[in-house]
Amino acid sequence: MRLNFMYLLSLLALMCSCQPDYCSNEVDVSDISVDVEIIRLEDKIFSAQSSAELRELFQPHTQYRQRYANLSGTAEDSLFYQEYFRIIQDPYIDTLYQQTKSVFSNIESLETDFEQAFRHIKYYYPNFQPPQIYTTFTGLGSLGSDLLVSDNLIVISLDFFLGDGARFRPQTHDYMLTRYRPEYIVPSSMMILSDKFNNTNREDNSLLAEMIYYGKSYYFMQQVMPCLPDTLIAGYDGVGMNIVTENTKMIWSHFIDNELLYETSHTVIPRYVGERPSVVEINAKVPGRVGRWLGWQIIQNYSQRTDQDLPQVMQKGDARQIFIQAKYRP
Structure with a gap:
């Protein structure tokens, strides 16, 4: 079966972001206020000098500990903190972290996109309460998933979303790597969040x-x-x-x-x-x-x-x- 598209159009499509010159609706959300604060854990994680400091760092963040890191708050968690500390000492992991710091040195656009999306959700669902958002670092999945989204918690492992220029990429198929870029973080979060509605x-x-x-x-x-x-x-x-x-x-x-x-x-x-x-x-x-x-x-x-x-x-x-x-x- 033959596809009726032109090679030239395909090349042009590669060079554009397909950003529309219009928006799909005209909903006014300017009067809707939501509080969006992204708690950044990755820098604090790499500043830890021991597994005990990692435990102390995670202690106040109950939802993060229990729902993302699957920690029980018991002595058995010690193995997790020891392994985490061991991994962040790895020079290859440090290279990945430095690239993560470079790509995400400023996350204001991320906060803005989340805020705008949450405003629109609240417009349609007035009782909606935005989830708490964390960014973290997992060594490409060694210590957590790429993205967790629930009713009251979003956790983003930034090292997954560095884009095509990253030295280390997630271990997945090439056709899926296109979605591991910074611009996909908020849309992917909204898609998962849509399940509750x-x-x-x-x-x-x-x-x-x-x-x-x-x-x-x-x-x-x-x-x-x-x-x-x-x-x-x-x-x-x-x-x-x-x-x-x-x-x-x-x-x-x-x-x-x-x-x-x-x-x-x-x-x-x-x-x-x-x-x-x-x-x-x-x-x-x-x-x-x-x-x-x-x-x-x-x-x-x-x-x-x-x-x-x-x-x-x-x-x-x-x-x-x-x-x-x-x-x-x-």
């Missing part, structure tokens, strides 16, 4: 239900970060975004012709919504997770046709009804 029928195991679930999470990001480029919402580079937008009809035809929407096979569904470099069943150049992207298009249609606001869209849990009412036809 995303009502869904857990008994519907169809591909369509998965597509709609992810489509709503993308739509949530779009609404709470209305000036965010589509590339950062979908997690595609310029070339990938150009492929899906220029070939939407062909991609959609594959789903319809193969009767995939109501497929429930645990081996088939991940081919279209899971992490893959490409969806070879459609075409080797179609980027992975294309089912999520299609779900987003369906949700945008649904919102426009039904004139529903963000909370109403997120509350709708019946994927089939959403699809029927969206009348999506690329």
Whole structure:
């Protein structure tokens, strides 16, 4: 099957950030106040002179200790602090830390992006209380995950998000590394946070239900970060975004012709919504997770046709009804 996009457009897409010259909504959040303070632990961690000092450093940060570091507050935690102290003495780890300090010497833009996103969430959900935010350092996962997001806690391991110029990168597939850049931190956090607002029928195991679930999470990001480029919402580079937008009809035809929407096979569904470099069943150049992207298009249609606001869209849990009412036809 042949893709109808031009090589020149692909090259141009690579050179642009796909930043729109407009924002997706006109919600006024200027009068909404939220308190955003990012607690930076990474510098304090590297200033510790012993494992005992690390324990003392973590002691006041109860949520961080219990939910991110999985520490119990007992004597058994000593092994964790000893290992942490050993790792931060490693000269290779110090090189990674120095690069982290360089990339994130100033996090004002990070605070601003979180603040704006939280303002938008509070606009739609007045009872929303922003989570406490921490930045930390884990040696690319030796002592914690890249990103933890819950109702009341966000922890960002900054060493994961240094970008293409970093000497050391996360041990993952190349096609996933594009999302380990500073500009993905807040969008990724908002996508995970969207789950608490995303009502869904857990008994519907169809591909369509998965597509709609992810489509709503993308739509949530779009609404709470209305000036965010589509590339950062979908997690595609310029070339990938150009492929899906220029070939939407062909991609959609594959789903319809193969009767995939109501497929429930645990081996088939991940081919279209899971992490893959490409969806070879459609075409080797179609980027992975294309089912999520299609779900987003369906949700945008649904919102426009039904004139529903963000909370109403997120509350709708019946994927089939959403699809029927969206009348999506690329």
